[in-house]
Amino acid sequence: MIRTKYAIVGGGPAALYAAAAIRERDLAGRLVIIGAEGHPPYFRPLISYYLAGLVPRENLFMQDAEYYRQKKIEMIGGKVTEVRGQEKVLVYQPLGEGRGDDAGFTPDSSEKRTAQHLQFEKLLIASGGTPGKPDLPGIDTPGVYFLRTIEDAEKIAARAKGSQKALLWGGGLVSLKAAYALYRLGLEITLVIASDRILSQMLDRKGAEIVASYLAEKGLKMILQSDLQEVHGNSRGVTAVTLTGGRELKTDLIVIGKGVQPSVSFLEGSGIKEKGGVEVDERLQTNLPDIYAAGDVVLCRDLLQGIPVNNALWPNATAQGECAGANMTGERLTYRGSISMNAAEFFGLPVISAGLGRAQEGAGVDQDQPRKSDRVSSKEEIAPAPAAGVQPREIYKLQKPTPSRREPHYLRLVFEDECLVGYVAIGKNRKAGMLTNLITARFPLAPQQKERLISGDLAFPFSI
Secondary structure, three states: EEEEEEEOOOOOHHHHHHHHHHHHOOOOOOEEEEEEEOOOEEOOHHHHHHOOOOOOOOHOOOOOOHHHHHOOOOEEEEEEEEOOOOOOOOEEOOOOOOOOOOOOOOOOHHHHHOOEEEEEEEEEEOOOOOEEOOOOOOOOOOOEOOOOOOHHHHHHHHHHOOOOEEEEOOHHHHHHHHHHHHHHHOOOOEEEOOOOOOOOOOOOOOOOEEEEHHHHHHOOOEOOOOOEEEEEEEEEEEEEEEOOOOOOOEEEEEOOOEEEEOOHHHHOOOOOEEEOOOEEEOOEEEEOOOOOOOOOOEEEOOOOOOEEEEOHHHHHHHHHHHHHHHHHOOOOOOOOOOEEEEEEEEEEEEEEEEEOOOOOOOEEEOOOOOEEEEEOOOOOOOOOOOOOOOOOOOEEEOOOOOOOOOOOOOEEEEEEOOEEEEEEEEEEOOOHHHHHHHOOOOOOOOOHHHHHHHHOOOOOOOOO
């Protein structure tokens, strides 16, 4: 049995930042990271760019092998299957030889890959998220993928060679990033989206329409308010899908982008409280002493809602990892909380939302017509998928790109009394950092300041 002072489950940013925080305070205590992918922590947001061939594999990793050697961080490729919280023991299944050849990560060659036990003094659960596999006929047909890991990207890239059509199931960030990558590889793209708009968890209705129109000009086809009913294939893999309503679409590969859930299945019976994510206190400690959690697996206080939520974002993961790692060494740091925030760039168009940007009363301004506000409805709900037999609505078919069209600019602000609590910004130079600071600081705006923001005037400074 391995014995260590510090154990970290997971190979993402929370794990690395926690390890760095530990080593800043404790150079001697043994520190082990167990990662299920067999890679050292890497920049997961770059996966779609790796798929597109825009980022080489070696540039994905957050640190090189020398960093882990200098910091005396031991890394094991293995899948944790059990945590015995009271005993402070975890059980993992080694990945075995042939994995972990990237910088800093070594395979575990233990005894024919039998289950191994590790005794810890302090534990951090940073296991991240796992894509949910839909229950659908034909879902296991070769050519159906998720885009979550390095291996996923490499399998999709291999399948894309010689393929002509790709179907993206879902209208969220993962699907759109995958769509961009496959578009770069020369495939014809169709997105099938259950909601009545793309990016329904990120954008308000008007913002979604602006982005969808922009993507259509680039050649993407979107079918809204529809869903997959069955996947068809042969010995060579997927060939087509049937949509709700009976329509059939031909495709050579499918990428599923239907959301990610906190990876907590291995915690069953551990004694650690979790419900859709690991529950923690303000120091990121679980209900069991000396066991902490950080990153996409955790439920933390939302600064606007005041309740524990799963704001699974890269900056949140790094901040939580750093705080938890410090507290594992005896510090008593407090994690204040986070807000929901997403940022991406689609075909050169920056899109960002934060806080309550897609809900409640707000004001929006189309920056192509500055200083004219467009009041929006009090609350927008996502329309459900149509009932069986209802013809799905199809919009934004293939159009010829219009080079003369200016990049769209749109800003939507959401207020609660005198405070900004959310925004959606599309286009460049939106001063997202300043708007985000206004939200997190709960900065009270004078009526004149509020009206200037609504009009689209972001030029004047704020003292926060």
